[in-house]
Amino acid sequence: SITEINSLAFNNCPLLSRVDIQDLSSWCKITFKDYTKSNPLYNKAELFVNGEKLINLIIPSDIQILKFATFSGCQSITNIIIPNNVVEIGQNTFSNCDNLTTLSIGNNVESIQSSAFRSCNSLQDVIIGENVKKISSTFVDCTHLKTVYCKPIIPPAICRDSFPFNAEITMYVPRNSYYLYTQYSQSVIGTQQANWCEYNSYIEPFDF
8 A cells, every 4th residue: 555655765784685676566656755756866766775784686677767866885786687678766865875786677678877887896897788878987996896787789878977987897799899999989979979089998898
């Protein structure tokens, strides 16, 4: 009979280790209540901020948008799989998840917002789904990021600081699109794809 779960509902629950939201059949309708519906930029979630022992993370099949800081500071999460039903990952959604090491982003995600994985200091391996069109300042301060598999055939729009500048990082792109990524690395004026020029030395072709 639940009709609504407000923002910050499980904020600072340091001993909470598991939450089963699969059984809430209307999950996408009852959760993530907005502070304001007039401006989507201010839509908030922050449901599990600083859930230090939250380990098991299963995103329901009817969730399409992960909103602001939903799992920020959840220190025990080590692996995240974003399913194909998700189309957008919001700002700071998984920021400061210090023990996160691997991340797989589903093929239907189109947009990854600023600081979505900011300061995930243990993150090493990332798979970016094939339909991502925009990557904002997503992986700022992910100082140990080593491998990025970027599947989109058309290079996503990125910022100059979408990824960390780490001498050990390798960014794999589709072999048939390697020219596109390196072409954009020639600083094509007027497109955010031009920012790939900042990462030209890290790009390698790959057969997905």
